[in-house]
Amino acid sequence: MPAPKPGKPVRGSKTGRPIMALLDLLGRRWVLRIGWELHDGRALSFRALQLACGGVSPTVLNQRLRDLRDADLVELLDGEGYRLTKDGEVLLEMLAPLDQWAKRWARKTK
Amino acid sequence: MPAPKPGKPVRGSKTGRPIMALLDLLGRRWVLRIGWELHDGRALSFRALQLACGGVSPTVLNQRLRDLRDADLVELLDGEGYRLTKDGEVLLEMLAPLDQWAKRWARKTK
DNA sequence: CAGTTTGCTACATTATCCGTAGCATACCGA
DNA sequence: TCGGTATGCTACGGATAATGTAGCAAACTG
Numbered sequence: 001m002p003a004p005k006p007g008k009p010v011r012g013s014k015t016g017r018p019i020m021a022l023l024d025l026l027g028r029r030w031v032l033r034i035g036w037e038l039h040d041g042r043a044l045s046f047r048a049l050q051l052a053c054g055g056v057s058p059t060v061l062n063q064r065l066r067d068l069r070d071a072d073l074v075e076l077l078d079g080e081g082y083r084l085t086k087d088g089e090v091l092l093e094m095l096a097p098l099d100q101w102a103k104r105w106a107r108k109t110k
Numbered sequence: 111m112p113a114p115k116p117g118k119p120v121r122g123s124k125t126g127r128p129i130m131a132l133l134d135l136l137g138r139r140w141v142l143r144i145g146w147e148l149h150d151g152r153a154l155s156f157r158a159l160q161l162a163c164g165g166v167s168p169t170v171l172n173q174r175l176r177d178l179r180d181a182d183l184v185e186l187l188d189g190e191g192y193r194l195t196k197d198g199e200v201l202l203e204m205l206a207p208l209d210q211w212a213k214r215w216a217r218k219t220k
Numbered sequence: 221c222a223g224t225t226t227g228c229t230a231c232a233t234t235a236t237c238c239g240t241a242g243c244a245t246a247c248c249g250a
Numbered sequence: 251t252c253g254g255t256a257t258g259c260t261a262c263g264g265a266t267a268a269t270g271t272a273g274c275a276a277a278c279t280g
């Protein structure tokens with residue numbers, strides 16, 4: 001499955017609405033987690049990122065990184081490793097409050 | 111794979127950190143989309159929801175709905191169909207700005 | 221020149237998803 | 251009482267995606 005692009009039909013939507021492409025992308029396995037590990041300008045090498053994600057298989061990791069790079073959310077810097085782009089940072093700042101929500105969730109679920 | 115719970119080990123994390131469980135849940139296929147279709151208190155029948163999601167197979171849809179119900183994000187109301195719980199609404203309000211972001215993204219990607 | 225680290229690929233196995241068909245229950249009008 | 255329709259949902263077989271292990275080629279390091 002190719003990386004979702006706004007304007008193109010994606011899984012479950014032929015209209016090309018940007019939000020649909022985004023939901024498709026973010027809903028792919030490991031994408032949210034990868035973003036989470038890279039937030040706040042943190043750059044990680046392929047292997048460090050793999051480790052941070054609890055040992056994802058390099059196959060999927062690489063595929064997701066390609067998806068994210070195609071979407072201009074992540075970039076590979078020579079000698080620095082992978083890092084969020086400016087756009088990627090903006091997107092992930094939006095997801096930051098999820099951490100708080102999750103903590104409340106944990107308290108309630110007990 | 112069982113529905114992720116805060117406090118329990120999930121895919122890629124054995125620590126039980128709530129955010130990890132949440133990222134696992136939200137990263138499952140169709141979860142974000144289902145939430146998106148149900149936002150703002152909208153209740154949809156199983157079949158209407160299936161249609162709204164572009165014809166997802168009922169197998170996965172049911173599995174995801176079960177995940178979401180286990181997480182108390184979604185509930186099935188007799189005669190009303192599926193709807194977000196209060197917690198679910200709060201979570202989805204956080205994701206609302208994604209729509210704006212996606213639109214800017216679309217403009218840039220052109 | 222051996223050892224390490226880099227990003228990444230190959231390959232076989234397993235898990236997940238998909239599409240279609242269909243079941244059981246409940247309602248609704250004739 | 252008999253379709254017809256809608257409900258939530260399951261069965262099943264085939265397609266697709268993810269996993270785990272091994273390893274390669276290039277760059278750097280001692």
